[in-house]
Amino acid sequence: MLIRSIIFAALLAATIGYVQVQTAAAVPAFARQYDVQCNACHTRPPRLNRFGEQFHMMGFQMPSAARPGGIVGSVKEDGPVKTLIDSLALRIVGGLFEYSESPRVTEAKFEPPHEVELFITRPLTPDLSVYVELEYEPKAVKFSRDRGFFETKHEFGLGKEAFFMWNMGRLIGALGAPTMEMGGQTMVGRHGGFTMHGPMLMAGKIDPNTNFSYPTNRQMLEATELEVEKEPGKEHGEVHRLPVVPYTFASKFFGLFKNRHEREPQLVTDQVMYNTTGAPGADLHAMINDVVLTQVGFLSENEGFNTYGMLRFDMLDREELTFNVSVLLNWGFGVVRAPDPDDRDHPGATRLDRLRYGVAANVRWKALDVYGALIFDRLYGLPGRLRREFDRDAAGLTLQVDYLAHEKVLLSGRFDQLWAGGLRDDKRDGTVFSAQVKFYPWQNIAFFVRDSVNLRAFREDNALRS
Amino acid sequence: MRGKTFAFLALASVLLVIGLWVAHPPASRANGEKDEKDKGGHAHVPAPLEYADAHVPLAVWTDPAMIARGKEIYTVRCAVCHGDAGDGKGPAGVALPLKPSDFRDKAGMAEMRDNYWFWRVSEGGTGEPFKSKGSAMPPWKGELSVQDRWAVMAYQHTFSGHQGPHVPWEHPESVVVGRDIYVMACLPCHGVDGKGDGTVAATLSPRRAPQPRDLTSAEFKFRSTPSGQLPTTGDLFRTLTEGVRGPGGVMTIGLRGYRIMPSFRYMPEEQRLEVIEYVKSLNRAFRERGEVKIVGVPTPPPVTPERIARGKKLYADAECLACHGERGRGDGPSAPTLKDNRELSIAATDLTRPERFKSGSRLEDVYRTLVTGLAGTPMPSYGDSLAGSDVGSGLLPPVAIARRPACRGRRCQMRTASRHKEDE
Numbered sequence: 009m010l011i012r013s014i015i016f017a018a019l020l021a022a023t024i025g026y027v028q029v030q031t032a033a034a035v036p037a038f039a040r041q042y043d044v045q046c047n048a049c050h051t052r053p054p055r056l057n058r059f060g061e062q063f064h065m066m067g068f069q070m071p072s073a074a075r076p077g078g079i080v081g082s083v084k085e086d087g088p089v090k091t092l093i094d095s096l097a098l099r100i101v102g103g104l105f106e107y108s109e110s111p112r113v114t115e116a117k118f119e120p121p122h123e124v125e126l127f128i129t130r131p132l133t134p135d136l137s138v139y140v141e142l143e144y145e146p147k148a149v150k151f152s153r154d155r156g157f158f159e160t161k162h163e164f165g166l167g168k169e170a171f172f173m174w175n176m177g178r179l180i181g182a183l184g185a186p187t188m189e190m191g192g193q194t195m196v197g198r199h200g201g202f203t204m205h206g207p208m209l210m211a212g213k214i215d216p217n218t219n220f221s222y223p224t225n226r227q228m229l230e231a232t233e234l235e236v237e238k239e240p241g242k243e244h245g246e247v248h249r250l251p252v253v254p255y256t257f258a259s260k261f262f263g264l265f266k267n268r269h270e271r272e273p274q275l276v277t278d279q280v281m282y283n284t285t286g287a288p289g290a291d292l293h294a295m296i297n298d299v300v301l302t303q304v305g306f307l308s309e310n311e312g313f314n315t316y317g318m319l320r321f322d323m324l325d326r327e328e329l330t331f332n333v334s335v336l337l338n339w340g341f342g343v344v345r346a347p348d349p350d351d352r353d354h355p356g357a358t359r360l361d362r363l364r365y366g367v368a369a370n371v372r373w374k375a376l377d378v379y380g381a382l383i384f385d386r387l388y389g390l391p392g393r394l395r396r397e398f399d400r401d402a403a404g405l406t407l408q409v410d411y412l413a414h415e416k417v418l419l420s421g422r423f424d425q426l427w428a429g430g431l432r433d434d435k436r437d438g439t440v441f442s443a444q445v446k447f448y449p450w451q452n453i454a455f456f457v458r459d460s461v462n463l464r465a466f467r468e469d470n471a472l473r474s
Numbered sequence: 475m476r477g478k479t480f481a482f483l484a485l486a487s488v489l490l491v492i493g494l495w496v497a498h499p500p501a502s503r504a505n506g507e508k509d510e511k512d513k514g515g516h517a518h519v520p521a522p523l524e525y526a527d528a529h530v531p532l533a534v535w536t537d538p539a540m541i542a543r544g545k546e547i548y549t550v551r552c553a554v555c556h557g558d559a560g561d562g563k564g565p566a567g568v569a570l571p572l573k574p575s576d577f578r579d580k581a582g583m584a585e586m587r588d589n590y591w592f593w594r595v596s597e598g599g600t601g602e603p604f605k606s607k608g609s610a611m612p613p614w615k616g617e618l619s620v621q622d623r624w625a626v627m628a629y630q631h632t633f634s635g636h637q638g639p640h641v642p643w644e645h646p647e648s649v650v651v652g653r654d655i656y657v658m659a660c661l662p663c664h665g666v667d668g669k670g671d672g673t674v675a676a677t678l679s680p681r682r683a684p685q686p687r688d689l690t691s692a693e694f695k696f697r698s699t700p701s702g703q704l705p706t707t708g709d710l711f712r713t714l715t716e717g718v719r720g721p722g723g724v725m726t727i728g729l730r731g732y733r734i735m736p737s738f739r740y741m742p743e744e745q746r747l748e749v750i751e752y753v754k755s756l757n758r759a760f761r762e763r764g765e766v767k768i769v770g771v772p773t774p775p776p777v778t779p780e781r782i783a784r785g786k787k788l789y790a791d792a793e794c795l796a797c798h799g800e801r802g803r804g805d806g807p808s809a810p811t812l813k814d815n816r817e818l819s820i821a822a823t824d825l826t827r828p829e830r831f832k833s834g835s836r837l838e839d840v841y842r843t844l845v846t847g848l849a850g851t852p853m854p855s856y857g858d859s860l861a862g863s864d865v866g867s868g869l870l871p872p873v874a875i876a877r878r879p880a881c882r883g884r885r886c887q888m889r890t891a892s893r894h895k896e897d898e
Contacts, residue, residue, distance in 0.1 A: 044733045045720070051677040058662035059674050071659040072749075073741040190655060191741050200650040205658070298657045324657070325672040326665050374676040415680050 035127050036452050037097040038063075041082075042070060046451035051377055052418050053452065054226045055410065058325060058372075064218065065205060065295055067137035067173045072191030074134035082130075091130075099125040105233075122147060122233075125167050134192040135175040141167030149234045153270040158236040158245055168225070168286040171212030176292075180207070206294035216291045216305050217257070217283035221320060221334040221368035222381040224254050224283040228410055228420040229442050229458060234275070250277045250471045252440055252460045255426040256366070256381040257283040260402035262430030265345040265355035266310040274310070274344050276428060276435075276472070281307060281314045281338050281364060289313075299324065311359060312342030329373045336383070338364040349393035352431060361388040380407035385429065402429030420444040426472070438472040439463040518585065518651070519603060520747035525593035526707035529761045534624045535631055535639040544629030547622055551614070552630075560633030571608035572599070577633035584636070584645040587751060588627070588761075591640075595623045642755035652752025655745055659738065660753075664689055668756040678734060683820035683851070684720055684832070686735075689756050693815060693850035696833045698768050701847050701855035704759055706766055710750045715739045719830050721821055732830055769845050769857065771838040792856060797822035815850040822852075 039046055046053055049060030056064065062071040075081050082091045102121030106114055122145065129139040148163040177194035181187035187194050188203075197203035210216070215225050229252075237248035257279055264274040279285055289307030296302065301320040306313055316338035323331040342359035349356060366383030387400040408422040426438035444458035462472065521528070534540050549558075555567035560577035567574040577583060593601070595618075599609025614623060631640050642649045656664075663678070665671040668689035675686045687694065696713050697705040705713075717737035738746060754760040775781060789795060799806040802825035814820045828835030833843050847855030 042733075042736055044717070044736045047678050048674075048734055048736060057674045057677060058672070062658060062662065070736055070738060070740065072655045072745065073659065073736075073738045075740045189742075190658070191745060199654050200647060203654060298661075324666040325661055325674075326667060326669075328665075328671050328673055328676045330673045372673045372676075375680055412677055412680050415682070 035097045035129060037095055037127060037129055038068060039452070040094040041130060050451075051372075051410070052228075052412065052446070052448060053454070055228060055377065056223075056226055058330060065208065066191075066193065067131055067135070067175060067208065068129060068139065069131050069134065069137070069193075070191075072193075074192030075131065076134065076192055078131050078133035078136070095128055095130040097127040097129075099123075099127065101230075119147065135178060135194065137173045138171075139173070140170040143167030149236050151270075151272045153267075153272060156271055158234070158247060160236065160245075166213060166286075169213055169215055170286070171210050171214045174209045174211075175205075176207050176209055177204075202297065204294050204296050205298075207292045208294065209290065209292055210305075211290040213286040213288055214291055214305075214307070215284055215286055216289075216293075216303065216307070216316070216318075219293055219301055219303055219320065220282070220318060220336065220381070221332050221370040222254075222256070222379045222406065222408075224257055224279070224406075227254065227379075227408055227422075228418065228446065229408070229422050229444050231279075232460065234277075247273075247275065247471050250275060252424070252442060253277045253279060254283070254381075254406040254422070255404035255424040255438060255440075256368075256383045256406035257281075258404055258426065259344075260385050260404055260426060260428055260430075261344070261387065262428060262435040263347050263352060263398070264360075264430065265347065268311075268345060268355045268357070271355055276426070276430070280343070281309060281340060281362075282316050282318070282336060284309070298322070309340055309343040311345070312340060312361075314338055314340045314343060316364075329371075331369070331371050333369045334367065336364070336366050336368070338362075340364065344387070346387075346390055346394055346398070347431065349391055356391065358389060358391050360390065362386070363388065375412040377410040377412075378408070380405070387429070397432055399429045399432055399435060403427040416448045418444075418446040418448070420446065436467075436470050436472055437464070440472075519590075520744055520751060521587065521589040521593040522601070523708050523711060523747070525589055525596070526711075526747065526750070527766045528589045528592045528596075530588045530592065530624050530627060530640070531764065532639045532641065532762060534628050536637070537628065540625045540628045541632060543622070544625035544627070547618065547626045548629050551618075552626065555611070556630075560630060570610050572604065572610070574611070577630045578635075580634050580636070581647075583631070583634040583640075584647050585650075587642070587648045588640055589751075591627055592623060595627060641758075641761055642751075643758070649748075649752040649755045651745070652748040652750070652755075655741075655749040656752050659741075660749065663735070668753065679720070681818065683814045683816070683818045684718070684734065685816065685818065689753050691757070691850075692759060695848040695850060696842075697846045697849070698771075698842055699846065700767060700769060700857060701849065703767070704757070704763060706768060707747075707750055707754070710753060711746060713833075714741075714746050714750065716834060719832050719834075721824075721830060769842065771841050774837045774841075788860065792860065797852065798825055802826050812852045814852070820851055 036046070038044075038049070049056060049063050051057045059071070063069065065071075066074065069075065077084065079091065082094075086094070100121045101123040102119055105117045105119060105122075124144045126142040127140070128142070129137070131137040142164070143166070144162070144164045146162045147160050149158055149160050150163060151157070152159050175193055177187055177196050180196050181194060185196050186198050187196050188198060189195075193205075195203055195205050217223050218225055231253045232251045234247065234251050235249035236245035238245035255277075259274050259276055259278045259280050261274070262276050266272040266274045274280075281287075284307065287307040287309060289305060291303065291305035291307075293301060293303035293305075299322050301318075301322070303318040303320075304316065306315055308314075316336065318334055318336045320332055320334040323329075340362040343362055344360050345355040346358045346360055347356055348354045363386045364383060366381060368379070368381035370377070370379040372378075382405050383403065385402045385404075390398055390400055404427070405425040406422065408420065411419045413419050420443070422442045424438065424440045424442070428435040428437050440460055440462055442458060442460040444456055446454050446456040448454050464470075520526070548556075553564055555564040555570065555574040556562055556577065557564040557567065557574075562574040562576040564574065575582070594604075594611070596613060596615040598611040598613035599605055599607075600613050604611070618626070636644070638644050646653075657666075661672060663670070663672045663674040663686035665675075665686075670686040670688035672686060679685065692704065694705045694709070696718075697703065697709050699705060699709070713735075715738065717733040718735035719732050720734035721732075741749075795806050796808040797806045797812060798804055799809065799822070804822040804824040806822060809822045812820050812822060823832070824830060831839065831843075832848070833839050843853070844860075845855060845857040847853050847857075
């Protein structure tokens with residue numbers, strides 16, 4: 009069985025693939041603001057190197073070199089037009105997509121573009137920065153809360169993230185803590201002893217995962233699209249193929265709902281805490297003595313909210329090697345709804361709490377970048393009548409390897425394992441391997457080919473198929 | 475449940491603030507905390523650039539003859555304020571608004587770098603911030619030779635009880651500010667030990683030059699010192715301030731310098747000097763090299779067709795076109811074979827793109843590059859092989875190639891001058 013699966017997967021990989029083009033998800037606005045190449049901050053966009061992580065930590069400013077006067081200083085020095093232009097960047101993704109309908113049928117879609125994003129971002133003062141994404145998708149697949157089903161439509165609005173970041177060091181100093189000035193920013197502590205950069209308050213529509221050892225918003229393989237198919241004679245479409253996403257941060261449970269009245273399902277692959285596609289909330293993080301990063305925060309999710317804490321330990325770079333490890337603990341209060349025990353296709357009256365915890369690590373050595381995460385979930389508050397039919401535990405493992413084969417060529421591979429929870433009759437585990445070759449003719453332009461292979465036997469009724 | 479959670483988090487925040495307030499190292503000059511008027515000593519400021527390379531030879535600190543000479547000078551000139559015991563309590567010192575340094579303060583002395591010390595002895599209280607603080611210390615540079623100033627410093631050093639030379643590897647607290655800045659801003663590229671082995675190095679321009687500098691080596695590209703010598707502090711300051719341009723393509727508008735090493739011009743000047751002092755502490759040769767010789771940059775000659783023709787001939791005779799090519803595009807016959815000192819492929823600069831000149835495209839930048847070469851790369855120094863005026867002429871082809879020298883006489887001078895001003 010296993011051998012047949014491997015052979016089958018190899019045949020699929022040989023006949024199916026994606027060809028895509030995208031701007032590489034660096035933000036050229038920063039390149040222009042600081043007159044610096046993308047590779048100074050990115051291993052390859054969108055993945056940040058350690059200097060880029062420091063840049064992000066500084067509120068999108070050069071480490072130890074915040075511009076005096078912020079945006080006012082920029083207008084005085086560069087003029088209003090250049091200041092405005094340097095605050096903007098455009099990202100376009102599009103290409104040819106192919107999907108396997110079955111081992112014998114392949115569907116192709118040409119979507120140039122399928123996503124357009126406008127970034128507006130810059131520091132306003134040395135201690136305050138802003139970051140806003142506006143996104144347009146000509147064929148976004150979204151759940152219509154008015155109509156009660158998934159549909160494809162064009163959509164324009166706030167993108168994944170829209171937040172301000174504020175360095176609270178000065179406030180902590182006003183409360184009596186010792187502080188010092190470094191590069192225009194206030195740091196807590198003293199040279200030669202305890203030092204803390206931050207705490208940085210990030211508030212708005214945020215993805216706190218950016219500080220994790222596995223920041224899914226900066227990984228090389230992007231999520232594929234949710235597919236909805238409308239069968240003849242039916243009024244509306246149904247989920248036909250779930251996207252290929254990092255399973256470690258997926259919802260992981262079959263049969264859950266986001267809300268009651270709209271009856272919006274929580275798909276097993278929906279990205280939820282502590283990586284989200286951007287949720288309203290506030291995050292506090294601080295770097296202590298340049299080796300320990302601490303993070304706490306609150307984010308809303310569906311009808312409830314999450315609290316979380318994360319700790320990351322960094323090893324300082326030497327001999328082209330660095331390593332960091334993170335631990336995460338997250339409690340979601342009433343963030344999902346259990347199905348109605350009498351009608352599993354509809355949400356019930358019970359909201360469930362979710363405990364999420366896990367570990368992640370990242371090793372960088374020369375041209376090799378390896379990162380992964382293992383996250384466990386457990387639901388609390390299940391109605392008694394569901395407990396026999398509902399598995400409240402789930403887990404996800406994601407492991408990614410990037411190798412810079414050449415200055416302009418990046419090879420990536422990702423392994424995803426889902427141990428699903430939820431309704432026992434419906435739940436399916438998933439095992440997916442994804443591979444990608446990305447070519448950067450310029451540092452901010454990339455062409456890539458990728459393929460994802462379901463390593464489990466093909467099942468017509470399994471929406472996890474690739 | 476939610477109320478309890480908020481209460482818990484609020485309590486945790488308060489405890490964190492209290493913890494931060496109590497958990498910090500003792501007040502020190504490195505953090506600018508010790509009160510100058512009460513405790514004497516120095517403000518923690520770096521030596522200005524003109525004194526930044528004034529390091530005391532290592533042997534001086536422990537040379538009995540120098541110490542004895544220093545004692546003679548100290549007794550006559552310094553003890554009246556600083557006291558016979560070096561405690562800052564000399565008869566004339568007790569009434570001064572800014573108290574004389576207490577040389578027995580071990581912690582304070584350990585934080586004081588030798589070039590700063592030399593600056594203070596040389597200029598006294600005439601420089602800021604000491605002048606504003608009311609320092610009465612006279613400048614001794616007019617009365618004491620350099621050797622005598624070293625001698626008196628060596629004697630003053632004995633009051634601290636420290637036996638070895640007064641250098642950062644004996645007193646790491648003297649570069650602690652710079653170290654903190656380095657860890658935040660420099661370590662990802664240059665590595666924790668300054669060997670250019672940060673993780674960014676591997677992906678910046680993989681398997682080819684340029685790579686982050688090994689700060690512990692003897693080879694620095696951008697210098698105003700002759701070939702084979704370390705840069706001055708001013709050279710390091712310029713590199714830190716302006717960054718380093720490089721090849722590599724970003725398709726966008728408005729990029730000028732295409733920097734691979736960012737410009738840190740917004741870092742306060744004092745902090746730039748602090749981090750440079752830390753960088754110098756990684757390489758003992760900066761303190762062992764003795765007198766620093768600088769290559770002067772003369773006034774650029776007028777641009778005339780004759781000089782351009784002369785320069786064109788020199789461009790060929792000096793074999794510039796072997797690497798940079800006949801049209802200056804970095805496509806000379808030797809270009810594909812070039813390697814740097816780490817055996818990495820390195821590209822010859824495209825002279826038609828002055829915005830990519832690593833060390834800048836101003837006339838003085840190009841002159842300096844020609845005369846001193848770029849250590850660690852195949853670009854040699856022409857300081858010995860070309861006469862001064864010829865360097866000036868040899869300077870012109872790369873400048874001219876970059877500035878499209880399809881001009882004659884006064885029109886050419888005006889265009890070159892305007893371009894020069896534009897770069898500034």
